[in-house]
Amino acid sequence: MGLFHLSGLPIHVPIWALTVLLLLCGSDAIAAVSNGDAADAQYRTAAKEFAAGRYEKALAAFEASLELEPSPNTRFRMAQCQLLLGKVASAYLSFRRAAEEAAGRLKATNEKRFELTRKAAIIEAAAIEAKVPRLTVAVPAQVPDGYSVSIDDVPLPRAAWGVAIEIDPGSHRVAAEGPRLRRYQSSIELRAGGQQRVDLPIQRIATASVALLYRSKPTGLAAYLDDQPLAFDQLEIRHDLDVGHHRVRVTAPGYAPFAWSAELADGEQRTVHVRLSLSGGTPRWAFYTVAATAAVAAAVGAGIAIQSQTASTAEQEKPIREREEKARDAIRDNVGAMSVAFGIAGALGLTSVILGATTRWRERDPAEKGPRMALRAIPLVTPTQAGLHISAEF
Structure with a gap:
């Protein structure tokens, strides 16, 4: 202790x-x-x-x-x-x-x-x-957010804009820059006891803008502007761009890619309405193939029907003794073939109606306004039942 x-x-x-x-x-x-x-x-x-x-x-x-x-x-x-x-x-x-x-x-x-x-x-x-030199850097009243001024690469506080500040004699470099503005830079020479003023010009760069507006944002959505990916917090903000041709591409798992492109002029502001469609829709060629086959089957059935009707009329005009069993059998065969042809035509016609509802006929114009409706019909066939699953999107 x-x-x-x-x-x-x-x-x-x-x-x-x-x-x-x-x-x-x-x-x-x-x-x-x-x-x-x-x-x-x-x-x-x-x-x-x-x-x-x-x-x-x-x-x-x-x-x-x-x-x-x-x-x-x-x-x-x-x-x-x-x-x-x-x-x-x-x-x-x-x-x-x-x-x-x-x-x-x-x-x-x-x-x-x-x-x-x-x-x-x-x-x-x-x-x-x-003997102290003083410099006044005059900044225009309206400057964009992010505008900055520096003297000899040292940032000039906003409170010192437009105010005569003490600065050592000699050569100095004044610079200013801001979003979508041309960088300004000039050299000045200050002498002991001298006072000088620099008026900063605002030289705007020709600018257009694009904003993306999403009907929905499914999980995994990715957006690209001129092939550059947009961060999550940039998906819905307005983007300032140089004038000229620009592209937008939006993808999401399970959806068909969305694409947009346009020439933008100085001062033009575009809003691109992004609407994603579920992928896997029926190709148009499948609809046309089935519909054409149904039409051919119907035409064949109609031809057989005409031929059968002509043969039957000819047989009916003969005396009963001159009618031949062989002709009657041929007429019955033609009627059967006609039924088969019309049956095939009906089945294919129903199929073409279903395919017509599930086919994506055209991409919707991004600038198009108004309500949008999509109808999807999918045949369901199981060992115990058959039916049609229909869904609609408004």
Whole structure:
């Protein structure tokens, strides 16, 4: 057991608990000391580089020190480096921020050294304010969502659009881009104390659009626009496209593929009504074959009937003694053949009616409006019964 004193009172705690407590409390302290030591080391390095006139290296070391341990004094020294490197706007902004941070530290700690930093930073910022270049990037009032502006590849916040911002002297690149707009880019040259304005143009790309509207979306549905698959969250949104020829294809298991294509002009907006039909419908050639066979069978039966009627009339006109048994047998055979032919014609005629109901005669125009009706009839034959299964879709 160990003896641990708190506010003068002896408290007995196990050695292992005391060890854990010290480790937990000490880890933050060690980290704080480590960061503070590293920040001090970077600051001392920066001060040496500054004294030697190596301002780029000094600035990098001051920035590293500030990142490890924020300090208005370190930011003040950064501003001095920036000013000596000709980065007037950066120095001006750093001086102003150092003044604000020093005022906050002074209020929190009441340490007078921060008052000296605050005053010095204000004086330095005022001394160079007239030399700070300013750039105004004017953006049109109506821009699409996703429109962005950048200066030297650094995004310019929307709040800074149309506002004179401080920027270091030298060459700069202004760029802007947005959905269905031509990318704009220009180079400008800023001098100390100069002010410049860049008006961004909006150059629209010729655009058409397509939206897909589904009567139903069965499981496994897949949609393709110009042979590119559409993600699930893109199935029903409007798609902006270049003008010209475009294609839509929609597939689903158990359904016939849906296809659409058209030439789209600038500003044209199309809505494609996607209606999927069940696959496996009767081919048209099957209907035509059965119907033609039924017609032939009916014609054969009719021919036999005419022939039988003619033979029977001829026999009836003969005297009874001259009538031949052979002729009567031939007439009876013809009547039987006629019955068979008409029976076949009737069966095939009924089959053609069924096939006519199940045949997909034409693809419905995607732009066609109004109700849609589909009738399906499927013969059902079992050892015990026969019937017709009919289904309708409205």
